[in-house]
Amino acid sequence: MNSMDTGILDIVLQFNQKKILVLGDLIVDRFIHGESSRISPEAPVPVLDVQYENEQLGGAGNVAANLTALGATVYLCTVVGEDLFETQVKPLLAEHRIQANYLVRDDSRKTEIKTRLVAQQQTVVRFDVGDKNAISEASEGLLIDLLEEAYLTADAVLIADYEKGVITAHVIGALQQLHEKHPKFIAIDSKRLEAFKALQPTLVKPNYRQALELLKVNANAETNRVKQFMSIGNRLFNKTNAAIVALTLDADGALWLERNKEPLLMPAKSVTHACVCGAGDTYISTATLALIAGATKPQAARLATIAAGCVVEKEGTATCTRSEIIANANSEMKAIDAVSILSDLIDQLKTAGKRIVFTNGCFDILHCGHTYYLQQAKKLGDVLIVGINTDKSVRRLKGNSRPINTLKDRTEVLAAFSSVDYIISFGDGLAGDNPSELIKSLKPDIVVKGENYQQEDLPEAKVIQEIGAELILLPFTHGQSTSTIIRRIQGRSSTKNPAKMKAL
Numbered sequence: 001m002n003s004m005d006t007g008i009l010d011i012v013l014q015f016n017q018k019k020i021l022v023l024g025d026l027i028v029d030r031f032i033h034g035e036s037s038r039i040s041p042e043a044p045v046p047v048l049d050v051q052y053e054n055e056q057l058g059g060a061g062n063v064a065a066n067l068t069a070l071g072a073t074v075y076l077c078t079v080v081g082e083d084l085f086e087t088q089v090k091p092l093l094a095e096h097r098i099q100a101n102y103l104v105r106d107d108s109r110k111t112e113i114k115t116r117l118v119a120q121q122q123t124v125v126r127f128d129v130g131d132k133n134a135i136s137e138a139s140e141g142l143l144i145d146l147l148e149e150a151y152l153t154a155d156a157v158l159i160a161d162y163e164k165g166v167i168t169a170h171v172i173g174a175l176q177q178l179h180e181k182h183p184k185f186i187a188i189d190s191k192r193l194e195a196f197k198a199l200q201p202t203l204v205k206p207n208y209r210q211a212l213e214l215l216k217v218n219a220n221a222e223t224n225r226v227k228q229f230m231s232i233g234n235r236l237f238n239k240t241n242a243a244i245v246a247l248t249l250d251a252d253g254a255l256w257l258e259r260n261k262e263p264l265l266m267p268a269k270s271v272t273h274a275c276v277c278g279a280g281d282t283y284i285s286t287a288t289l290a291l292i293a294g295a296t297k298p299q300a301a302r303l304a305t306i307a308a309g310c311v312v313e314k315e316g317t318a319t320c321t322r323s324e325i326i327a328n329a330n331s332e333m334k335a336i337d338a339v340s341i342l343s344d345l346i347d348q349l350k351t352a353g354k355r356i357v358f359t360n361g362c363f364d365i366l367h368c369g370h371t372y373y374l375q376q377a378k379k380l381g382d383v384l385i386v387g388i389n390t391d392k393s394v395r396r397l398k399g400n401s402r403p404i405n406t407l408k409d410r411t412e413v414l415a416a417f418s419s420v421d422y423i424i425s426f427g428d429g430l431a432g433d434n435p436s437e438l439i440k441s442l443k444p445d446i447v448v449k450g451e452n453y454q455q456e457d458l459p460e461a462k463v464i465q466e467i468g469a470e471l472i473l474l475p476f477t478h479g480q481s482t483s484t485i486i487r488r489i490q491g492r493s494s495t496k497n498p499a500k501m502k503a504l
């Protein structure tokens with residue numbers, strides 16, 4: 001754990017207080033998965049033996065789904081056709097906890113549905129059905145009314161424009177008027193960023209192809225894309241009027257550009273088989289939430305990269321939760337301050353078949369007894385969670401001279417142990433100095449204690465039984481304890497330097 005990581009965690013924890021207005025084209029992504037082992041006799045195309053199908057929200061719908069997965073409240077302003085509303089769109093919105101109050105339903109319109117045939121994880125063909133023409137005047141009027149309603153309560157506006165007809169010149173004009181009266185953070189992902197110049201967006205996210213098109217530069221496979229945009233990237237400011245340009249470069253990560261500042265390159269996670277559909281949606285959703293939660297540019301770029309790295313490892317159009325961001329952040333980020341985040345994370349780890357081990361203690365001055373004990377605890381399962389007593393709690397348990405090290409320092413030392421996966425403090429809640437409440441919330445599979453305890457003496461024994469966890473008592477290393485170490489030091493100091501002993 002270091003100060004940057006603590007900052008990142010604080011930012012992620014604020015995501016659920018944010019309200020985002022998402023404006024754009026809703027798409028339905030349909031994936032038909034199968035195996036292919038031969039070429040059709042009728043034409044030189046693979047024959048797909050279909051195994052399963054699924055549908056996901058795409059376009060602005062995917063942006064909204066990503067934002068809700070990250071904890072935010074979303075007002076999704078869009079126009080959908082009646083054709084797919086009841087059967088496809090409504091259930092998907094409900095699944096992602098997205099309110100349908102800001103949607104305009106238009107029975108003259110066909111919703112965009114993109115069907116992909118996927119053989120052995122490789123998309124073989126995609127076909128699109130749906131209207132791409134501008135929405136009707138009636139729908140436009142209704143959409144602008146809803147936009148005005150949602151705008152004032154939102155913390156930021158995220159435009160997900162796929163040029164499927166929802167964002168007309170009138171819609172942009174209405175947004176501009178609102179923005180002039182009540183300026184807000186505006187983030188834009190669009191193939192035609194120049195059309196939004198008047199909004200003076202805070203953040204735009206072109207991908208490489210879109211950035212080349214904006215600057216009217218031809219693509220060249222030989223070019224080093226990072227070097228190229230380090231040199232010509234500043235021309236994107238005049239084209240977009242944006243304060244920050246997050247240029248995403250798929251497997252090469254992203255280059256963040258800001259006027260008169262050094263560009264920031266954030267490399268992407270290396271993924272063997274990346275499924276990139278929707279990665280840009282996840283990227284801009286996370287970057288927006290991070291920036292409005294007060295993240296610095298490097299922090300926001302890092303969080304967006306972690307989230308995009310998480311979705312490209314999943315099948316189809318996907319989302320990344322706050323817990324996944326924390327779990328995917330580097331291993332230094334072990335200390336988790338919110339029980340709800342850790343319990344979400346544990347649920348996900350359990351679903352992935354992991355066995356969760358929990359133990360707790362003061363971990364004041366660490367010695368080889370701790371090392372052995374934590375290693376043994378970890379071996380009992382897959383993930384070791386350590387509950388650590390707060391400073392006040394240690395004082396109550398061990399006396400006023402303790403702890404020797406503050407909670408922050410004790411946590412930092414504990415986080416350096418490879419056997420320890422996550423650390424959470426406890427001791428100031430209703431259950432006082434024992435971890436009953438924490439165990440009840442986290443529901444580990446195994447609880448480990450030192451064998452100096454008897455099951456019947458443990459205040460948490462009842463909770464352990466209630467949640468159906470197994471209690472395992474591990475032997476302590478003989479003669480090793482923090483108190484013995486302190487006494488040893490005091491003994492030595494008292495003969496050699498009594499003044500120093502007092503200071504201890």
Ligand SMILES: Nc1ncnc2c1ncn2[C@@H]1O[C@H](COP(=O)(O)OP(=O)(O)O)[C@@H](O)[C@H]1O
Pocket residue numbers: 206207208248249250251252253254267268269270271274276277278279280281283304305308309312
């Ligand atoms: N092949 C990949 N491997 C790892 N990360 C990727 C890959 N493709 C995309 N990403 C991640 O997703 C982000 C956005 O991807 P990109 O393809 O540039 O945007 P878009 O989806 O808008 O075209 C990248 O900056 C990167 O973090």
Ligand SMILES: O=P(O)(O)OC[C@@H](O)[C@H]1O[C@@H](OP(=O)(O)O)[C@@H](O)[C@@H](O)[C@@H]1O
Pocket residue numbers: 027029057058059060062114162276277278279280281282317
């Ligand atoms: O522009 P077209 O291709 O017609 O439509 C958009 C699609 O390419 C896909 O673009 C993806 O976004 P990313 O661009 O990968 O973030 C997602 O929004 C998908 O849901 C969507 O189907």
